[in-house]
Amino acid sequence: MVKDTIKIFCRVKPTKGKLAIYDVEEKEDADIISFNLPKESVEWMVNNKKENYKFQFQSAFDQKTRQDDIFEHVAQPVIDNVLQGYNGTIFAYGQTGSGKTYTMTGGAERYADRGIIPRTLSYIFDYYSKNPDSVYATSVSYLEIYNENGYDLLDPKHEATKLEDLPKVSLHEDSEQNIHLKNLALYPAASEEDALNLLFVGDTNRMIAETPMNQASTRSHCIFTIHLTVREAGSATVRRAKLHLVDLAGSERVSKTGVNGQLLTEAKYINLSLHYLEQVIVALSEAGRTHIPYRNSMMTSVLRDSLGGNCMTTMIATISIEKKNIDESISTCRFAQRVAMIKNDAILNEELDPKLMIQKLKREIQQLKDQISMTNGDQSTLDLSNEEISECEKLVCEFLQDNNPESMIDVGADLRKVHECFRIIKRKFNEKASVRSITPASSDVSTIREKEDNFNSNEFGRIKDLLQQRDNEINILVNMLKKEKKRVKNATSELKKAGIQPPPTPKQDSTFDSQNGFYSDSTPPSTTQSDNFSQKAVGPIKMKKQDETRQKKILNEMSIGRQEAFDTFRREYKLNHVLEQHKAELKSLYSQAKELGNEVNTSRQQINALKSKLERERVRVAMTDDQDSLEEEIKCNLDSAKTSYKERFNLLKHLKAEIEHTQHLLDSSKMKLLKDFEIWWAEQAALNQRKQEDSDLIQRNSRKVDSSYDNLGKTGWSTPHKVEKSTVPADIPLTGDPQADADIIAFMEARRKALSRQGKR
Numbered sequence: 091m092v093k094d095t096i097k098i099f100c101r102v103k104p105t106k107g108k109l110a111i112y113d114v115e116e117k118e119d120a121d122i123i124s125f126n127l128p129k130e131s132v133e134w135m136v137n138n139k140k141e142n143y144k145f146q147f148q149s150a151f152d153q154k155t156r157q158d159d160i161f162e163h164v165a166q167p168v169i170d171n172v173l174q175g176y177n178g179t180i181f182a183y184g185q186t187g188s189g190k191t192y193t194m195t196g197g198a199e200r201y202a203d204r205g206i207i208p209r210t211l212s213y214i215f216d217y218y219s220k221n222p223d224s225v226y227a228t229s230v231s232y233l234e235i236y237n238e239n240g241y242d243l244l245d246p247k248h249e250a251t252k253l254e255d256l257p258k259v260s261l262h263e264d265s266e267q268n269i270h271l272k273n274l275a276l277y278p279a280a281s282e283e284d285a286l287n288l289l290f291v292g293d294t295n296r297m298i299a300e301t302p303m304n305q306a307s308t309r310s311h312c313i314f315t316i317h318l319t320v321r322e323a324g325s326a327t328v329r330r331a332k333l334h335l336v337d338l339a340g341s342e343r344v345s346k347t348g349v350n351g352q353l354l355t356e357a358k359y360i361n362l363s364l365h366y367l368e369q370v371i372v373a374l375s376e377a378g379r380t381h382i383p384y385r386n387s388m389m390t391s392v393l394r395d396s397l398g399g400n401c402m403t404t405m406i407a408t409i410s411i412e413k414k415n416i417d418e419s420i421s422t423c424r425f426a427q428r429v430a431m432i433k434n435d436a437i438l439n440e441e442l443d444p445k446l447m448i449q450k451l452k453r454e455i456q457q458l459k460d461q462i463s464m465t466n467g468d469q470s471t472l473d474l475s476n477e478e479i480s481e482c483e484k485l486v487c488e489f490l491q492d493n494n495p496e497s498m499i500d501v502g503a504d505l506r507k508v509h510e511c512f513r514i515i516k517r518k519f520n521e522k523a524s525v526r527s528i529t530p531a532s533s534d535v536s537t538i539r540e541k542e543d544n545f546n547s548n549e550f551g552r553i554k555d556l557l558q559q560r561d562n563e564i565n566i567l568v569n570m571l572k573k574e575k576k577r578v579k580n581a582t583s584e585l586k587k588a589g590i591q592p593p594p595t596p597k598q599d600s601t602f603d604s605q606n607g608f609y610s611d612s613t614p615p616s617t618t619q620s621d622n623f624s625q626k627a628v629g630p631i632k633m634k635k636q637d638e639t640r641q642k643k644i645l646n647e648m649s650i651g652r653q654e655a656f657d658t659f660r661r662e663y664k665l666n667h668v669l670e671q672h673k674a675e676l677k678s679l680y681s682q683a684k685e686l687g688n689e690v691n692t693s694r695q696q697i698n699a700l701k702s703k704l705e706r707e708r709v710r711v712a713m714t715d716d717q718d719s720l721e722e723e724i725k726c727n728l729d730s731a732k733t734s735y736k737e738r739f740n741l742l743k744h745l746k747a748e749i750e751h752t753q754h755l756l757d758s759s760k761m762k763l764l765k766d767f768e769i770w771w772a773e774q775a776a777l778n779q780r781k782q783e784d785s786d787l788i789q790r791n792s793r794k795v796d797s798s799y800d801n802l803g804k805t806g807w808s809t810p811h812k813v814e815k816s817t818v819p820a821d822i823p824l825t826g827d828p829q830a831d832a833d834i835i836a837f838m839e840a841r842r843k844a845l846s847r848q849g850k851r
């Protein structure tokens with residue numbers, strides 16, 4: 091058991107705003123962050139007591155700290171323990187806008203801005219590949235708690251429904267007081283790619299569920315959980331661990347947000363659940379408290395182990411040091427100090443799996459029986475039958491193809507079969523060696539060849555296809571751009587010929603918007619399907635495709651007028667540079683990948699050529715008995731070609747992850763563009779409606795006014811039947827009140843007419 095207090099870290103968000111006076115002081119085993127609030131400068135808060143506030147953290151990261159540093163210092167120690175079988179939790183706490191999501195998930199602009207969650211997934215799968223002697227299983231879940239209700243962010247139904255319409259995740263406590271979550275699915279992730287896709291799907295769903303009204307991302311808590319199972323090959327002991335990565339709702343207080351209506355309900359709930367979190371933390375930090383109120387809210391129930399239980403927990407307090415935010419930052423730091431007093435008892439979650447134990451014991455019994463029968467000498471001396479030989483052959487083949495470190499050839503206690511299996515293995519080895527002309531002495535080269543073979547058939551083929559696909563995409567894009575330019579040029583010269591001034595920004599009627607990479611056609615060319623990087627990860631990929639389909643569906647469902655509005659909106663869109671940046675990055679990444687792919691190919695060809703050369707040299711030496719062999723030199727060249735091949739191959743793998751990530755950032759930006767357009771469209775519609783209503787009212791009122799002036803008309807005044815908007819001189823100040831304005835306009839009109847009559851006389 092490891093008894094340890096919750097570790098607390100502080101991260102200061104970079105800011106260009108007006109700074110408060112603060113300082114980060116690095117000490118040997120802790121950092122101190124201090125705020126100085128001279129009384130006279132404090133306008134935004136009541137500060138009658140203190141001028142100087144000091145808070146101690148494990149580490150305090152100042153504005154310039156990069157994401158990889160945060161990962162290394164905050165997350166890595168927790169993950170290392172999780173991989174050993176301890177539960178872990180990392181949670182971000184701070185006011186809205188202080189950088190919680192940036193720290194946990196990452197920024198939307200660059201690959202280097204990836205946050206703790208994607209980095210954790212990469213780290214875990216990298217660990218697996220470096221430690222192949224154990225058997226691993228990984229699955230993830232993504233829970234969002236909004237207004238005290240839980241929702242599964244990975245639920246495929248997310249596509250069509252609002253957050254509130256989804257089945258709610260509910261809590262159940264078993265007789266041993268373990269919490270179970272109903273309706274929250276665990277998705278297995280066989281590779282880093284699968285896991286990252288699941289994260290992307292969840293984040294996209296989180297974004298889609300957000301509306302201007304519910305701004306769920308600041309008002310909800312999100313818990314991304316990674317479940318791990320680790321077992322050493324041959325062992326029946328399983329280690330299970332959970333890692334919660336938590337992005338809490340904004341910690342700001344209601345009084346400051348000044349909310350009402352629905353927002354009040356939300357604020358009340360966020361504050362309620364953060365309030366209950368505080369209560370739990372206060373209760374835990376006070377000595378002698380026996381009752382801890384975990385059950386008061388869903389979040390504290392889910393995180394019960396993380397707070398004072400079986401878990402290694404770390405908190406990262408995110409703060410903003412802009413003057414106007416300093417009171418919230420102090421309150422965040424104060425909360426962290428309380429959290430640091432909580433002791434957790436992390437237990438190694440190790441258990442014997444009875445099924446595996448039974449299997450293991452059965453195997454042992456069989457082995458002992460085999461040993462007895464061998465020592466008793468009850469061995470048959472008859473030749474093996476043909477069936478028995480083919481059975482041995484089959485077992486050897488299965489064994490050679492199985493990557494599981496636990497696999498064995500089980501032929502029982504029959505020495506004849508054991509020897510037959512050895513014979514088959516030898517034959518197969520020699521066959522392979524002769525096919526590739528490799529002598530047993532160069533077994534190293536043979537391993538490389540096998541690896542290469544695997545690479546050739548799987549990874550390389552896939553990446554090559556993908557590059558081809560990207561090339562096609564880029565070509566299509568460039569062609570469309572050219573066509574579009576030509577079209578615009580022609581149209582402009584036609585207009586000029588006809589003496590008409592062309593519009594400043596021509597509207598595109600192509601099915602493809604070359605600016606933003608959107609299709610407005612229901613059947614985009616198949617070469618542009620950009621998400622099939624992995625054929626393996628069927629589930630997550632399917633979900634990702636759904637996102638793409640969803641985007642296209644939204645565009646297709648737009649009326650022509652709305653599409654025109656969308657085009658205009660898109661041209662002026664404030665985040666166009668982000669979209670452009672992602673696209674430029676993707677393009678450059680693809681061309682880098684292409685180049686690397688070519689280099690990998692060249693290295694492979696070099697290796698092949700050197701292998702043939704080596705073989706020829708060996709034959710030559712054998713035949714001529716020449717002592718001056720070039721073998722060593724060729725081997726040396728082969729080694730360096732091998733190294734360069736490996737280096738490039740690894741780079742290509744890394745690039746692939748970067749391409750995936752950037753593609754997701756681009757997809758998210760497109761989704762944001764659509765959402766922002768929807769908001770803008772709704773605002774425009776509301777504005778138009780209001781204008782229409784106002785003008786109707788003005789006309790109605792002016793008619794009333796007209797009829798009252800009709801009486802004047804009878805006395806010789808001619809009054810207008812209708813007050814036209816255009817007849818209102820621009821210098822007449824209107825009040826904005828429709829009734830009053832109608833009266834003013836009617837009066838001015840009457841006055842104008844009266845004056846012109848007088849003038850005529």
Ligand code: ADP
Pocket residue numbers: 102103104184185186187188189190191192193197198308340408
């Ligand atoms: P929160 O989740 O706490 O509400 P966000 O993580 O969404 O806050 O951050 C608000 C904005 O500030 C985002 O645009 C984010 O990219 C940016 N931001 C936050 N922290 C950092 C940082 N350390 N470096 C650069 N940008 C940051």
Ligand code: MG
Pocket residue numbers: 187190191192307308337
């Ligand atoms: Mg956030």
